[in-house]
Amino acid sequence: MSAQPQFDRGHTDDLADFIAAAPSPYHAVAGAAERLEKAGFRRVAETDPWTGETGGRYVVRGGAIVAWYVPEGALPETPFRIVGAHTDSPNLRVKPRPDFTAHGWRQIAVEIYGGPLLNSWLDRDLGLSGRIVLRDGTTRLIAIDRPLLRVPQLAIHLDRSVNENGVVLDRQRHTQPIWGLGDVHEGTLIGFVAEEAGVDAADVVGWDLMTHDVQPPAYLGRDRELLAAARLDNQLSVHAGTAALAAAAGSPGLSCIPVLAAFDHEENGSQSDTGASGPLLGSVLERSVFARGGSYDDKARAFAGTICVSADTGHAVHPNYPERHDPTHRPMPNGGPILKVNVNQRYATDGVGRGVFAAACDRAGVPCQEFVSSNAMPCGTTIGPITAARHGITTVDIGVPILSMHSSRELCGADDPHLLASALKAFLEG
Numbered sequence: 001m002s003a004q005p006q007f008d009r010g011h012t013d014d015l016a017d018f019i020a021a022a023p024s025p026y027h028a029v030a031g032a033a034e035r036l037e038k039a040g041f042r043r044v045a046e047t048d049p050w051t052g053e054t055g056g057r058y059v060v061r062g063g064a065i066v067a068w069y070v071p072e073g074a075l076p077e078t079p080f081r082i083v084g085a086h087t088d089s090p091n092l093r094v095k096p097r098p099d100f101t102a103h104g105w106r107q108i109a110v111e112i113y114g115g116p117l118l119n120s121w122l123d124r125d126l127g128l129s130g131r132i133v134l135r136d137g138t139t140r141l142i143a144i145d146r147p148l149l150r151v152p153q154l155a156i157h158l159d160r161s162v163n164e165n166g167v168v169l170d171r172q173r174h175t176q177p178i179w180g181l182g183d184v185h186e187g188t189l190i191g192f193v194a195e196e197a198g199v200d201a202a203d204v205v206g207w208d209l210m211t212h213d214v215q216p217p218a219y220l221g222r223d224r225e226l227l228a229a230a231r232l233d234n235q236l237s238v239h240a241g242t243a244a245l246a247a248a249a250g251s252p253g254l255s256c257i258p259v260l261a262a263f264d265h266e267e268n269g270s271q272s273d274t275g276a277s278g279p280l281l282g283s284v285l286e287r288s289v290f291a292r293g294g295s296y297d298d299k300a301r302a303f304a305g306t307i308c309v310s311a312d313t314g315h316a317v318h319p320n321y322p323e324r325h326d327p328t329h330r331p332m333p334n335g336g337p338i339l340k341v342n343v344n345q346r347y348a349t350d351g352v353g354r355g356v357f358a359a360a361c362d363r364a365g366v367p368c369q370e371f372v373s374s375n376a377m378p379c380g381t382t383i384g385p386i387t388a389a390r391h392g393i394t395t396v397d398i399g400v401p402i403l404s405m406h407s408s409r410e411l412c413g414a415d416d417p418h419l420l421a422s423a424l425k426a427f428l429e430g
Helices: 010-020 025-038 188-197 232-248 280-291 296-304 351-364 383-391 416-428
Strands: 055-061 064-070 080-086 091-102 105-113 126-134 139-149 178-181 204-213 218-220 226-229 257-263 307-315 338-340 369-371 394-403 410-413
Touching: 010 226, 010 232, 010 416, 025 055, 025 064, 025 126, 025 139, 025 232, 025 257, 055 280, 064 232, 064 280, 080 232, 080 280, 080 383, 080 416, 091 126, 091 188, 126 188, 139 178, 139 188, 139 204, 188 204, 232 257, 232 307, 232 394, 232 410, 232 416, 257 280, 280 296, 280 383, 307 338, 307 351, 307 383, 307 416, 338 351, 351 394, 351 416, 383 394, 394 416, 410 416
Parallel strands: 080 257, 080 307, 307 394, 338 369
Antiparallel strands: 055 064, 064 257, 091 105, 091 204, 105 178, 126 139, 126 204, 218 226, 226 410, 338 394, 394 410
């Protein structure tokens, strides 16, 4: 047998724990906040007055978190170094009236969120997670992390051509999970969730619930050099950004204010109060300037010197579909983070941002790769162009190359999460 690789798995082990404990954006925010609290950061409310004192602070709004560290001697015009990411992933989300029966089966009505690979959700053991809102206005996180739901696939005996024609799913009829037999009444699911949460069902007045694959993250391959997990897009970057900010906080000689901005709703366009198109990041940065005695001119100066890294996952070259990639840009797992470039501004990277991130990788001793889509294949987009356009700040798109993006279970190199976190720490330190 060959020897096991000697890479340090501590960071990747912690990432696996983070993902397993974060089946929803709300749990991802809670996990990031817990790690920041251990690093000395303290939560502040948006409704409270803020001071300009040094140290780490963070705000939480739903499925988004913004955290920052004000070093000693920071001036009102001190620029920010921002790591941007997103907490949400494509999945199936519970509708307002979830309970129905069909031909003796109990089912749950779900709505498709984002752009999932729908076939990857077939025949998976699914749990239920998210949050419920109680009559007094408080919220409770919900994580039912056991096999509860399943979207059953049609047997090949009833569709003999499926292997030739592919799986064709009607998004309404074929994606509704089953979870039992017999009749149901309205309120059955929410009553069950309330019981799991230890609250009275009559007190539950709202919910944001979603399905998740209950299979835990796992190392994969002969040499365990790969990591298979749900929600790598983009909890991998949220975790790396959190670790980088915690490590950068208090570094001697900081000439900037390091920031983590992890938004919700990236997978459906970022158009929300917790998305990158919303006011959250700009409000936090502006209030930080003003809390340190700054003026509007100081804010403009700070923003002019600010740089943001939009950290998201990217595409590793697929061994079974190499023709779908640009022949000169084929990132590999464990080759380090990728610079994502698109001249049509689907990614925000330009020469300046590219140089800044390349320099951070050099300081961290981390290799760096580049990704450009094939001209015959339009690429996706990220929070990068949104952040650049909304706030007028230099932004560079980067990430970790993965396979099976938007599947219920994705794949990355086991070294890459730590390489990304190391590069982000060097970036935040300026």
